[in-house]
Every structure is written in C-alpha cells, then in structure tokens.
Amino acid sequence: MKNGIKKVLVVDDDSDDTELTMAALRETCKDANATAISSGVEAFAYLESCAGSLHYGDALPDLILLDVSLPMLSGLNVLRKIKQHVQLRTIPVVMLTNSKNARDVEDSYRSGVNAYVLKSNDYSKYVQAIENICRFWLCLNEPLPAWIQQDNPGNRPC
C-alpha cells in the first residue's frame, strides 16, 4: 500500500450531489484527492488519457464512485467499458446511486462492479457511507501492485 495522497474519481451529473460527495470526502478522507466529472463520456475519456500517460506517473485513480443514471453514456456503460479495458479494469468501481432498481443492481454486478451503495437521504448517514467506502477501498483493501497495473498484460510475469 502506497503512502500519500489517494486519487478518487467521482462521476455524477448532479452538481449538488457531487458537491455533497466532495464535502463528505473532504470531511472523512483528509488524504484523498477527489476529482469530479459530470458525464460518462468525459469520465471515460479522462480515464483513457490517464491510462495513456501511465509512464509519467501514478495517474490512474485508486477508486471510482460512479452514478448509475448519467446522460448519454450511462453509468452502467461506463462501468462496462472500464471493466473491458485492459488497464482500467483493475480499478475498484463503487456504484453510488439513488437507483434501487433491481435491474440496475443486477446489471452492475454482471458487469463486474466492486460494490453497490445507495445514497442515503440522511446527510449524516451519507457521510458515514462515504467514510466506510473510503476506509475499505483506500485503506483496508490491498490494491493491485502498480508495476503490474502499468505492464502490458501480455508481458505479465508468470
């Protein structure tokens, strides 16, 4: 586990919700560097550019918080693209959404989501949820070592 700042990518088209998430992140994870993007297309473009510039540093986010309902490229499609992408698919993706729709939940799991969390209407619970997510995925969970992540999968050592 690396020391220092963790990169978190928040993808949500609702700017108020984004702001709440950012506030919660600021409050709970002092060493997290959060980036907010409001559309699926932009989010994936950003991730691809990160993957392309891997040689210049640890540019890939450590955690992606993804909303299900996004205009144009939906959260589910962003998820699918991430999980099909050779370099991006190892990044933990947590759905952070209002949708309790069983279909959305099922599709997310089938597409390889790492966790599915409902946004609580109670702000204090919301903060708590963000804190738990960060604690687990950023501190507790052991990520894939960076050198493997950066390697072309074809050259992976046996």
Add this chain to the structure above:
Amino acid sequence: MASLRPKILANLLRGSAAVAIVALILSPPLLAVNLGSAAILALAWIIPIAASWRLSNIGRSRAAAVVFVASAWLTLAVPAVLSPARLHGGSMVATLLVALLVLPTFWAAITGLLSLAAFGGAVALDAIGYSLPVIFPSSNGLEIFGAVLLSALVLIAVGLNFRDICPAIRIEFSEFLAHWVSNESGAKPSFCQRESQAAKSERRYRSLFESAMDCIIVIDRNGQIVDLNHRVSVTLGYVREELLGKPLAYVLDAQLMSRMYPRPADILTEHRTVRGEQELRAKDGTIRFAEFVASPLPDGNVLAIVRDITERKRAADAIKALNEALERRIAERTAELQEANQELQSFSHTVAHDLRAPLRCIAGFTTILRAEHGAALAGEPLLYLERINRNALRMQNMIDDLLRFAENVRGTLETTTVDMRSIVDAVLEDHLVQWGNRAKFEIGDLPQASGDPGLIREVWCNLVGNALKYSSKVAQPHIRIGGTTKGEMAEFWITDNGVGFDMAYADKLFAAFQRLHPANEFEGSGIGLATVERIVHRHGGKLRAYGQEGEGATFVFSLPAATHTDEVIS
C-alpha cells in the same frame, strides 16, 4: 223361355269358364301362391256345384242358380275373412260376426259381379246365337262339370287374391278388419299377416324416408347413388333424377374427395356405422357443411343420413370469431393496463428516488452550513436553518409514507388465517419501551380473521400509533383493544382517551394528507388512516371512526372472519 233355360245355363257355365281361363292366364302367380287353399275349397265346392247341376238338369234352374251363387260367396267369404280376422287376434265372436255379416256382403258383391258378368256374357252370346263351340264343342255332363269346377277354382283364386291385386285396398281392408276385430296383437303371424306387415312397413318406410328433415342417401358398394329422399333435392338443389345412378363424388367437391373417408365398401366390409362431417357441393356451386351417419343396409347398400349444418356452423363460426375478437380486445386492454401499471410503478420509482434527491441536498447543505459556519450564523439565521432542515425531513417522511401507501394499496392480497392476538402483541411491543410506564393497555378477545398478515399488521401499527399519538397529551393514555365475530365478519376496535375529534369532520379522517389537528401539535403526514382505510377496504371490510373532542376516539374495522380450515399464521 223354358226351352231357352238349359241353353242359357250352358252358356253361363261356358261364359264362366271363359272368364276363368282369362283370369288364369292373367294371374298365374296369384293362383300359384294360393293353389293349396284353392284346391281344398274347390273340393268343398264339388257338392254344391254338383247339386246345382243336378237341379238344373231336372229343370229347377232357379234353385240351381241360388245354390250356385250362395255356395260361391259363402265358400269364398268364410276363408277369406277367417284368415285375416284370426291373424289380427280377434275374439271368436267378433270373427264370426265379421265373417257372417260384413264379409259375405263384400264378397257377395264381388262374386255376384263376376257371376253377373259371366251370366251377361252368356246371355249376349246366346242372343247372337254363338255357343262357344271351339272351347266346349258338345254339352255333355262331364264337360259342364269340368267348366263349373274350373270357374269355381278361378273365382276362389281371384277372390282369395283380390287383396293382393291392389295393395291399397288390401291394406285398408286389413286395417278395417284390425279395427273391428283386434284389441291385442302378438298372435303368431300367418302368411297373410306377413304380407300385410311387409307392405305396411314398406309404406311406413317410404313415408319416413320422404318426409325426413335430414337428407337420406342410399349408395351402393361402389359409391353410386341408389336412392335419395326429397330433402336431398331441397338441400343441394338437384332434381332426384339428376343424382340417381351418379357417383357420390358428384355432390362432393373434387378437392374434398380425398377427404372422404371411409369408402362405402369399407363400411360394408367392416360392417360398422361411421359418423363424421363432410362438405357437400350444391348444384349452384356453394359448399354446404354436413354431418353424416353412414351404416350398412342388409341389402348390401350403404345408408347415409346427412344433416345440413351449414347454418349452425356459420353461427358457431360467428360466435368463435366474436369470442376471438373479444379475447383479442381483452388482451389489448390487459396489455394497456399492464403498461399503465408499469408507468405507475416507474412513476413511484421516480418519486421515491429522484424526488428525494433534492431533499438530501437541502438537508445535507444545511447540515454542512451549520457545522462549518455555525459560529457565524448564531441567532436567527441558525433558527431558520433548523426550520429548513426540519421541513426537508418532514417532506422526506411524507414521500416515504406516500410510497408505502402506494405499495399497500397495490399488489396482490395474500390471504390466510391471521392470529390477531399475536399481531397486536407484536405491534404493542414496539411501543412499550417508550410508553410502557405511562400508557395503560387493555386487550380483550381478538378473534381470528382472514387476510394478508403484512397488511393487517400495517393496520394495527397505524391505529395503535395514532391512538398513542393523540393521547400523548393526557396524563395516562389508556388504550383499549378488542374484537368480536359478527356472522361472516370479524370486527375489531381500538379506543383511546386522547384529544378525540369532532364527528362533523369524520369523513375527512380517511382522506390522504387530510388532518384534523395542526401539524405542530401532532406530527404525521396524514396518510396513516388513509392507508388503514384502503387496506380494510381491499379485504372487503369497513372502517368507521367515533369520537368527540377531548373525549378520545374509537376506530372500528371489520375483516372477513377466519375459516377454520386455514392454517394459522401469526
């Protein structure tokens, strides 16, 4: 005249012989059939004939004629009447009565006519001086005797067979006899009876055949039409002669031929009756639908009884089409309803999630504001923040309640026998922690009811919650709960000693979001009783409320009483 008498008598006898010969030639089969009885009667006639001949020879021609005629009709009439009378099973007295009175008269007329004809012929021949020399060249006694015998035989034969010559007369005569003579049947049939029954049944068969409302077609082994009744002509538009001798295929469509099963030969060979449906082609080309029964006849033909069911089939088809149209329409409506239901569901989904999202922001930002800038907002601004926050929470609760209300009034009822007591106990348990010390609960008998346990629990939750809420201002809330069975319904009540309500507004109690008390006095969205009302109503029960301001309130609801066979689920 006296010299003429023997000559007339001779000519009479010769004339009779001539008639007899003609009749003999004309009716050999009839004679053959009844030859036996005729021979016996002829022997019985020898005596009167010989007597009359003797009388004429000694010059008593009148006596001879009387004996001849009387013996003629008596010998003819008695056996003629006895056999049919006997065969119809008449009593002896009636038979004799008919034999002595009715038939002699009838036969006398016939034999009399024959004799008269012979006599007239003889007189006429005599008048022109012709004396039949070719047939009887001399008038010796033996020849005259032979002629008399022969004429007697013929008369007997003709007389006996008269009934056979004309079937109509024969049948009517036979029926006439039956009417007079018979009261019962079952006697052993004689030859005459068999004849008469066969004729009768032939006539009956014809009349049934022709007047039947169904088509009757008789076809032979090869499928050729042998006979058909009038109905066939009516149904198919052909004249009888157009179809006689034609193959059955003539009235079947070429395409339908292959479907004709089984063939007449099969029916005959296997000796079975076949039922089925068949399309027939009428003369004008229209197709008639028919059902048929085909069975073998003893004479080696096949009898087909065919019923035209075109109209019935058309009506059935129309009904079928109508039913299909109805079903299609129902399916369409169901699909529409399902779609509408789907829309409603997605609507409540929207309400549940999208509508609540802004509230989260309001509550969230006020919380952040208070936490991060609380110091700067001290005083009135902070109080306003509290208000904003409180209202956001209230709206959130309302939305939650509304969603629950929608869920409760939708969906299917899963009805079973419900143990009310355990449900009420479970509901009260939730409140005991908060109210155990202050409130007094009194629970009476609670009969079992039939309903959806989840929804009934919801009813009690709301009613108990309400009762406690509206009695929270009295020193010791007193909640009484009870129930009873009234016929097919079980009735339950809950009474509190709280603020009560004005009965004038009782109708507003059960409407969603309608409240009788200001929100700041008693919390709540005003949807609880509406939910209760909907649930009770869905179970086929009724909810009523009684109250008085300051005197508490009573809510009474009914549910279907439990049927004892159900398994009890608490």
